[in-house]
Amino acid sequence: MFTVESLLADESLGLRVLVPGPQGALEEPVAWVHNTELPDPSRYVRRRELVLTNGLWDDQIGAAGFVANVQRAQAAGIVFGLRPERPATPGELVAACRDAGVPLLEISATVPFTALSEAVATRYAEERQGALVGMVRRGEALATAISRGAGASGVLRVLRRDHELPLAVIDRMGRLLASAGVELDAGQLHTVAAGLTRRPPPLELDLGGAGRAALYLVGAVGDVDAALICLRPVRELTRVEQDALDQAARFLSLEVARQQAVQAIELRFASELLEMVLSGGSRAAEVPGRLRAFGVDPEGPLAVWTMAFRGPDATLPGLAEVVGEFFLATGVPVVVAAGSQDVVAVLSWRHGEGEAAPLAERLVSAVAERFPGRRPVLGLGGVVQGPAGLREPLVRSRESCRALRRGEDGPAVRTYAELGTHRLLLGTQDADTLRTLADGVLAPIRGHDTRRGGELETTLRAFLDHDGHWQVTAAALRVHVNTLRNRLAKITELTGRDAARTADRVDFFLALQASDMA
Structure with missing residues (x-):
């Protein structure tokens, strides 16, 4: 929006400052101009409008009363228009504006108010045109970033070319997808994730030490999947900044939808891998190729782990992704498949048997942190050489997990051999x-x-x-x-x-x- 100072810079308007008002008042945005001679225009003047007047109200109300009414409307200031009959701005009006802290300008008698209105309209049109051009240009840059695979980070880079804002993209699982100019801790990420589960989600959140943050919701298929976070409250954002954030959130929806499609394909392929292992026969020949597609060496040692949560509600959306992220962070090639009651991981294992339990405990802790209030359990199925023997550790890990899930307490990680002889016997049956x-x-x-x-x-x-x-x-x-x-x-x-x-x-x-x- 334009400012009083920008109008002062236009010499053709012949404006002169009589009372500058509080510090920075002339640099504040102006919504529009309002010509009035009413003694009390407060019901008609909008916030941040510039009041134009010739002072014809002075036979009905004093200058102090008029200024008080203008101030009550939260106007941007007053422009007093000189006339041949009144070649100088009344001193009582100058004094009243100074006392009230209301900016007061004077416009020459040779310049009509219409000239000021036309100048404001021109600036407003130029700003709107500039904003539209900027939005189109930014939209093209965002589309290019998405199409080239720049992801959420690429979207934030485009956005920050025009607006130096502290930004982050966080999904409903509390994962930080991208950030620029901001660092968030685990508690703040969880606060955002919890907010996204509410119906309706909030448009602003208190992130503690990071302050209040504006949320721009990102949805892929009719639901809220993530949010573009700006570490500023909405009231501190200009309309142009809000429009830019809203535009970026819409493009992020495309990126999130793309990621979900890729994840769905990967999970489907992973689930098919489990079916191949369990069914055996001709489909077993496809297992090595499927493992290679996920970066797992089919000729090396392979381990099978199965994870779920204690209680009847065994799984939650996003558990497979969290398990996959853990192994990615630890540098372990893995295939993660989500079932109806558990999540199975087939991983390359080039360590000793004794190293499995400590890593498994770390995985349980990582999942528990991402799913507060839930109690994850993990069944270890053992290690085999090559894909031909995968069926046995797969069955063992799932049965170990199932037994742990039914228990109210006890260890969170167990091998099949630790379950008891009767389970070893029953586990061999279909x-x-x-x-x-x-x-x-x-x-x-x-x-x-x-x-x-x-x-x-x-x-x-x-x-x-x-x-x-x-x-x-x-x-x-x-x-x-x-x-x-x-x-x-x-x-x-x-x-x-x-x-x-x-x-x-x-x-x-x-x-x-x-x-x-x-």
């Missing part, structure tokens, strides 16, 4: 065999529970979990011990197995474990 084993023992119990709304299976699980202790099990179930005995007697009647006998108790235990693994 899903159909496990279901057959479980149904052969548990079907009568489950049928009774379905028909009668009973709790026989829950009772059996509790009895085994508490090592067959009657009083402890009854207390855990909050029932009388006689009720527990009646339920177990019913289980014996339905299945022909007695939970008090060791052999039958083993059958029940294996059936329940097989059911959980199937």
Whole structure:
């Protein structure tokens, strides 16, 4: 926007400063000019307009009252137009403006107000034209940066050619995609990520020591995927800066959509790799080529790790990306595939077996930091030489992870061998065999529970979990011990197995474990 000072520079307007107002007032932007002779124009004058007047109100109100009304409207100042009948600006008006801190200018009687209005209109048109030209030019530069693969960093470079603003691009997972002129810590990144999950997302956030930041939302497919952050509150940004930030955010949406498409393709290829490993047969021949496509040497040692979160909600969007970033940062070639209940990583492993656990613990810590409140667990499937033996460590790592996920507490990292002999035995069976084993023992119990709304299976699980202790099990179930005995007697009647006998108790235990693994 133009300023009073820019109007003073136009000698054809014949303007003269009588009262400059507060320091810097003449450099403040002017919204428009408003010609009025009303004693109280405050209802009609917009904020930062320049009031033009010949003083015809002075028979209705004093100069101090008029100036107070202009000041209440937050006008940019007053221009007093001289006339042959009044060749000098009234001294009381000069004094009132000086007392109120309102800028006062004088315009020659030979220059009509229309000349000033035309000058303002010309400047306004030039500014708008300049802004539009700048937007078009910047749009071409942004499009070029995106098409050449410059990414989010390239967008920020283009934006900062015109506006030296502190900028960052942060996605909804709290990842810093690009920055320029600003450094943010992990807590500030998390604050932005948390803000992007709100509905609707905020347009401004308090980032603590970094101050308040304006957010310009970046969406790829109908959702908010990231934000362009400017480390300044919105009120401190000019309209031109706001327009430029909004334009850059729209181009960032294209970049985010491109990245999501690439990630989707990579995840699909990675998921197909797991299917090839599990199915075997002719598809197994495709595994080496698929590993090479992800930078993993198929001829070297390979390890399989599986990650999820404790509890029924095993995975979250973005977990696969976080796991991939961790291995990228540590320099380990990896293929990361996201399943419905877990995330599997097949990685080149040229270290000793003893080095796996420390790195796994670091991965768990990194994921926990990125997903506050969640409890990540990681199953280690072991190391094999070449792709031919990948099926066994894949099954082992997934089963290890599944067991850890069901536990409320305990270690976050485990190998398959640490789970117990029964899991080693059951883990060698396919899903159909496990279901057959479980149904052969548990079907009568489950049928009774379905028909009668009973709790026989829950009772059996509790009895085994508490090592067959009657009083402890009854207390855990909050029932009388006689009720527990009646339920177990019913289980014996339905299945022909007695939970008090060791052999039958083993059958029940294996059936329940097989059911959980199937």
